[in-house]
Amino acid sequence: MKNILVIGYSSRNIACSANTAGYNVYAIDAFCDRDLENNTCKCHALMEEDIHEVDREEIVRIMDSFKTDFDGVVLGSGFEKLERDIFECPVLNNSVRQMEIVSDKKRFAKELQKLAIPHPETHVATNPPQINTPMILKPAIGGGGIFNKIVTSTDELEYQIDNICKTGNFNPDELILQEVVHGNAASVSMISNGNQATAIAVNEQLIGIPWLTNMPFAYCGNITPMQTPYEKEMIGICEKLCKHFKLKGSNGMDFIITEKGPVILEINARFQGSLDSVEIATGINLFQAHVDAFNGKLPEKPKYQRWGGRTIIYASEKPITISKQISEVFGKGRFADIPKSGYEAYLDDPVVSILAEGNSRNDVMGHMKEQAKMLHKIL
Template sequence: MNGAIQRILVAGFSTRHVVSSAVRAGLEVCAIDNFCDQDLRNLVFAYERFEELAELPDLIRRFCSEQKVDAVITTSGAEDLVNLPVPILGTDPAIASQFLDKELTQRFFEEHGFPVPARALPGVFPAMLKPCRGSGGWRNALVTSEEDIRAWESIFPGEPYLLQELAPGIPASVCCVADGNRAKAVAVNLQILRGSREARYGFCGSLTPFRHQMADQMRMMAERIAAATGCCGVLGIDFLVTDTSITAIEVNPRFVATLDTIERATGCNLVRLHIDACHGVLPEVIPEIRRTCIRQILFAPQDLTITSDLSHLIPDVADIPVPPASFEKGDAVISVYGEGENESSARLALDKTIRRVSQYIG
């Protein structure tokens, strides 16, 4: 790691996972975040909360005028910010911007010959509708008619979208580190999606490692994709995988949401790998899998208010609400974890954690 970097600002919609890794890497960390959960506040020397992403650029500039910061790491919502007062540690915003647009990402996959869902022909259903901008899959929708498309457009008026043919497979991802020209795969993960209601394709957790017969092929394809993007530092490539095929879905030019399960499963530090990659150094060998770890986001089963400090449940929980915290039905409340020697034991541990937490959010 470059010794000159001592203090970093992590800025974006959700930063706790990156902040935690940076602290474990021995850095002094501050954050600008949409949530500013209890565990994040306990880790940083300063923090600022925002409501709307449009506030971020001015907040970062003011924050850096008040705090000594060597560099900024951007997370979701901040990847394409420019003219910041301190150096960006990661992918150039102009490059990141391409992969924040699903239409441009589709063209990238097509032009480089990577397998990607074909564009749906007009009037051919079913199809997958994806907003061109947005992360986490929360607004993706399966449409079976023109009426479905019109209904989506009424909810998100004026929002550009991409229509793709349905592709088979299990949602998976590969975390890579890249130096702008080369890339190394770090871990293969199972992506856990919401699975119901209007946000059925929304990300709500991960399992590392994802032991699948196509895992090595996913690693190799992810390294080729990541190297071709020009991205720098940690990034993620999303796939759909079957026993015989791999389909590329997205490039995430930022720190991956699977960071927690990757670090717990391997013992590696992704912020350290990120900084090294930004200085042209990639890991010679991939991190060894030590355990299996699963993370799941819990959602409010009904409108509720949490009045207890749940910090005593660490390390089995993260993204801890600051009490009193009110949630509407369906809101994300807290992250829970399970670890074990294999997937079965990790899921048993996760179930135990969920039972402990449910007494506070049931």
């Protein structure tokens, strides 16, 4: 397997890992950032098109334009349910049926109930219970936390349903209502082969960080490792779920660690945003581990070699246009998802990622804060 096609809303981290592993990488991506271009043979940006309207015929047209025979395809965020019959090579992903079950928070909650695994009480938003305490309204599938809203009454629920449907192009029946679970956000990165699974890392999730975004539930990155007394319990839950759903490749499980223990929120049955921090902290190449898992081979659990981090800066105060000067700054530091000159980030759009490594969590967080402070002065 030599030529790999990666398709995703933001696929830079997957492509970079594949390139490091020695593959010839081609990508179809929303942005085609500078570092994606630098790590691929060719990439096609979907920014000129409505990514939600990209159909199979358009994907086939773009693939044909690469004039390359692919040995494998990896589908990233936003394209996990793309029809597999358009590809003439293996698709290294969980099946569409698996994705439909684990990515739909309504269906996933029912499976968790059968397995007696702690999870938030979940309801269809259009058929809510009596709202006596704050609850969280969110899309049943995807969203990255951007559309999540706290509601405290039926009137507020109706208002926010209308608001999310307008801003996010959702239908009311695509939204769910969950109990608010308080604690620390975490994730576990797994590699599985359909029968067995290996835990690669436990990660701290950075959600709604004020110096990165104004959106209280937006995903802002990860720090790896996360040290928690519940590590073994979380890994046990993840191993059980990987086996139950017969998952393959790289899969991530999101948790809230409460005072009583871990509560699972969702499965990302594809490469996750934590890829950078996991690779920095462990030294493992996650793309190669992912490919090997589809051949039945699992890695040994790696040891942490250092702390790794990735944060995402959003356009939180105003829209931002990337000038040549700003682009040059990005080229000198340890940044990722680097936009080209002229890129326009609208309010609440992601701008760039900051990567860091160190001998402690404080080292990593301190470096990322310093870099973010510097960027806020020039953006």
